Amino acid sequence: MNLTSRERGARWQRLSLALAAIVVIWGLVLPRLERMPTVQARIKHLNENGIDPAALFYSDHEGMGRWEASIRETQRQHPEAFWSQLPKRSPTE
Amino acid sequence: MSTTDGPQLDSDASQTTGTNSLLGSEDWWAVWIGGGLLAFCLASVLVAGSADAPANPLKSWLAKPGSWSSNPIDSIFVAGESNSIQGVVGVLVVSSVAFGLGSLVMGRGFTSFAIGFCFIFLLATLAYILAGQKVVKSYNLEYALWALAVGLLISNTIGTPSWAKPAVRTEFFIKTGLVLLGAEVLFSRLLTLGVPGIFVAWVVTPIVLVTTFWFGQKILGIDSPSLNMVISADMSVCGVSAAIATAAACKAKKEELSLAIGMSLSFTVVMMVLMPAVINAMGISQVLGGAWMGGTIDATGAVAAAGSMLGEEALQVAATVKMIQNILIGVVAFFVAVFWVVYIERDKDGPKPSVGEIWTRFPKFILGFVAASIVFSCIYASVDNGPAIVDAVIKGSTKTLRGWFFCLAFVSIGLETNFKELAKFFKGGKPLILYVVGQSFNLCLTLFMAWLMFEKVFPQAAASLGK
Structure with missing residues (x-):
């Protein structure tokens, strides 16, 4: 595609503007947001629990092994509750 | 058949025509590269670690940028603490050699690929830094979104x-990433x-998937079955990973995958905040609420973020319900691929396709995906200390590579997509209606x-x- 130098300049200008917006948002706005107590508390809570909120697959969570082990342990202690337990009916029912 | 023009996530048909060679097809190269990397990582763990405490010697050689607060440099280098520069360079070397070799054997130049690949890798690194x-x-604003945005920008x-275009190989990156993902699909976790x-x-999940697809085709009359399927799988199974797997299985267009992921991430952010509040307001127990959200x-x-609230x-x-759903993507991808080859792609007026024809059209990388899943499921369940060995392979190396390959794929999609092309897929708002109706049905049936x-x-x- 043949572009005039003016068109090329406009394209680079658009890219520069977008990059400037990224620098402002990621460099100034987001760090300020992070200092808000509610956001800090949320990030701390997620870190402490081994949660990756941006996880694509279960294996991305640091805490998955612990959560799964806890449920497996519960199932080991009460196998019937997860595989065959139906609510017991009293003889009068 | 799809009626909207655009590049598909399967460009292999044109490449394999006449050759059908195990070395001439991108699908097979995805299997060789993905399988080779899995075998190499597994061998490294078995050779370097002890039987009791498997360790992955590759861990420091494969990394991605981490999280940061106010200084983006912290994502790759923190003085005296962590340094992922070596790992990022390691991924660049491994992936450029693997994909470059594949390109060379498939008849495209190595040098032109490598030059373009460095540029795409740089953009992928930027996407990771933005996401971090x-x-x-x-x-929950995942790297996939930022990779797409950087490419679109x-x-x-x-x-x-033009010098970067030889390395814009969306399908190649996605298919190889999916073969690696197969190792994380462990059936004992079911x-x-x-x-x-x-x-x-x-x-x-399968009931919602099939019903949503049927609704989109028969009631809404969505022109593109592949767009319909990718939205249905993304919404009913497990978001971005399911969208990637089904898009590759049904040869969806790149714009269709972008659209499905964009919609899914937007609704996810809303549901992540609203559902815990609704569950609390309804007085639902934690176990029932957790299962509903999962x-x-x-x-x-x-x-996980919503559950923890x-x-x-x-x-x-x-998290466990979602993990079990994650395991479903292997089965979904396989059956979608078969369904597409047997029913969607066939000539409606012609005879049923023969077994040979089905085999020719079948996306072969799915076989690598399923094989990786079966092999690693067997190691996990039947080898001494299997879970620790599999964990060491995945967490120390293949998970990182899989993430990079998907990130490279989304950057490539962005580089090939025009905003105007993306907008036409929203025509009539049908994809949005499909998502909302499907998700509403999903919410009701899952709660029940x-x-x-x-x-x-x-x-x-x-x-x-x-x-």
């Missing part, structure tokens, strides 16, 4: 440079929550099934989990 900002990360401003978990995750919120990360039990149940399982049929399971 702690506020961004904490609200370049292609819609200065345009994708049983973690017993019968209730299987019903909530493996019975409801079965309905698309993204795996958002499920209710409590530890809800977090464990939600979770209630039936945890409150009526297996109340003691809920009681023991709640202790």
